[in-house]
Amino acid sequence: MNARPGNGTHKRSAVISRRSALLLALSSSGALAQDFRGLAENAPGFALPQPGTPLVFPKDHGAHPEFRTEWWYVTANLSGADGAPYGAQWTLFRFALQSNSPHAGWDDRNVWMAHAAATNAGEHFFAQKFARGGIGQAGVEAAPFRAHIDDWVLETRDDSAGAGIERLRVSAGDGNFAYVLDLTATGPIVLQGEGGYSRKSDAGQASYYYSQPFFTAEGDVTIHGRKTRVSGRAWMDREWSSQPLGPDQKGWDWFALHFDGGAKLMLYRMRSVKRVPFLFGNWIDDNGATSPLISEDIAIEPLETIRIADRDMPIGWRVRVGSRGVDIKTQPLNPRSWMGTDPAYWEGPIRFSGSHKGEGYIEMTGY
Numbered sequence: 001m002n003a004r005p006g007n008g009t010h011k012r013s014a015v016i017s018r019r020s021a022l023l024l025a026l027s028s029s030g031a032l033a034q035d036f037r038g039l040a041e042n043a044p045g046f047a048l049p050q051p052g053t054p055l056v057f058p059k060d061h062g063a064h065p066e067f068r069t070e071w072w073y074v075t076a077n078l079s080g081a082d083g084a085p086y087g088a089q090w091t092l093f094r095f096a097l098q099s100n101s102p103h104a105g106w107d108d109r110n111v112w113m114a115h116a117a118a119t120n121a122g123e124h125f126f127a128q129k130f131a132r133g134g135i136g137q138a139g140v141e142a143a144p145f146r147a148h149i150d151d152w153v154l155e156t157r158d159d160s161a162g163a164g165i166e167r168l169r170v171s172a173g174d175g176n177f178a179y180v181l182d183l184t185a186t187g188p189i190v191l192q193g194e195g196g197y198s199r200k201s202d203a204g205q206a207s208y209y210y211s212q213p214f215f216t217a218e219g220d221v222t223i224h225g226r227k228t229r230v231s232g233r234a235w236m237d238r239e240w241s242s243q244p245l246g247p248d249q250k251g252w253d254w255f256a257l258h259f260d261g262g263a264k265l266m267l268y269r270m271r272s273v274k275r276v277p278f279l280f281g282n283w284i285d286d287n288g289a290t291s292p293l294i295s296e297d298i299a300i301e302p303l304e305t306i307r308i309a310d311r312d313m314p315i316g317w318r319v320r321v322g323s324r325g326v327d328i329k330t331q332p333l334n335p336r337s338w339m340g341t342d343p344a345y346w347e348g349p350i351r352f353s354g355s356h357k358g359e360g361y362i363e364m365t366g367y
Helices: 019-029 034-040
Strands: 010-013 069-080 085-096 110-119 124-132 138-141 146-149 152-156 167-173 177-185 197-199 206-223 226-241 249-259 264-272 278-284 290-293 298-308 311-321 326-332 345-354 358-364
Touching: 069 177, 069 206, 069 345, 069 358, 085 138, 085 146, 085 152, 085 167, 085 226, 085 345, 110 138, 110 146, 110 167, 110 177, 110 345, 124 138, 177 226, 197 278, 206 249, 206 264, 226 249, 226 358, 249 311, 264 298, 264 311, 278 298, 311 345, 311 358, 326 358
Parallel strands: 010 124
Antiparallel strands: 069 085, 069 226, 085 110, 110 124, 138 146, 146 152, 152 167, 167 177, 177 206, 197 206, 206 226, 249 264, 249 358, 264 278, 278 290, 298 311, 311 326, 326 345, 345 358
């Protein structure tokens, strides 16, 4: 890997040879485009999520090759032994270039992409990797659970043959940053939407989606060669689909919020070029009980923007949930948490205050 400087507050790592060829293949397949908008293109031959389909564990921790795309996603809000706050992100994506193609070895029709980041108040570091499927460079096993691309790994810490995601270790890094975190679930897996069927538009686009928002995290974050012991809270998301965006949708604003009292809140705002945003949320009690939130119950308003990568990015939000008495304002740990990856987006740790206090992560695509 070759480390490259960013524009003062974030830095980048190049990935593997053949990166350009893999990006070209992804773009031409419709699986990936700038700011994830390729996810709105038709996906003939691929499976589509169906309401009423039960999710099965540990099977659904693994890959779903009949669908065009999926991801395994971890974000962590951390406090260092040095008294400073940190954030960590780990994501593995699978994109299928062709439907109904169970080819092996070099004929495999899947491409894997991974993003990793570490954030503090002054700097945001990110890196990305690409890999061909079928050759052992990247992949996911359901039980015992293991997701990897090269030496970036998210895997169980249990020895049993059927181990799932209750106790994980996640690691990634490059020349500027690294982290190793042990994650321990203290609550149940949460099914998003209607029993794991998550609608993304009024036109019927959807995904299968579940979360584990009850991880505690302990480990080390290393920045510029300086290792710091950290602990905090982490959130894992799993999602798979073939066309999760509608043709007129250009991106999303996603919130994963840890309340100081133990509750969790997941919200997303799917933005359209023609219609009002599609809003959905899930209130998660501290014991894991869920209460879906309809759009009329949710208000998400950007309060402040800054210029990043030649675009205006919201970095402060007001979030209201009427049925829960939530009226909060968010503040980023680092406003310039820009992921200059392929595709590019903003993702970083935040704090919030107002009617409730806590921390979390926000992801914003399509700006």
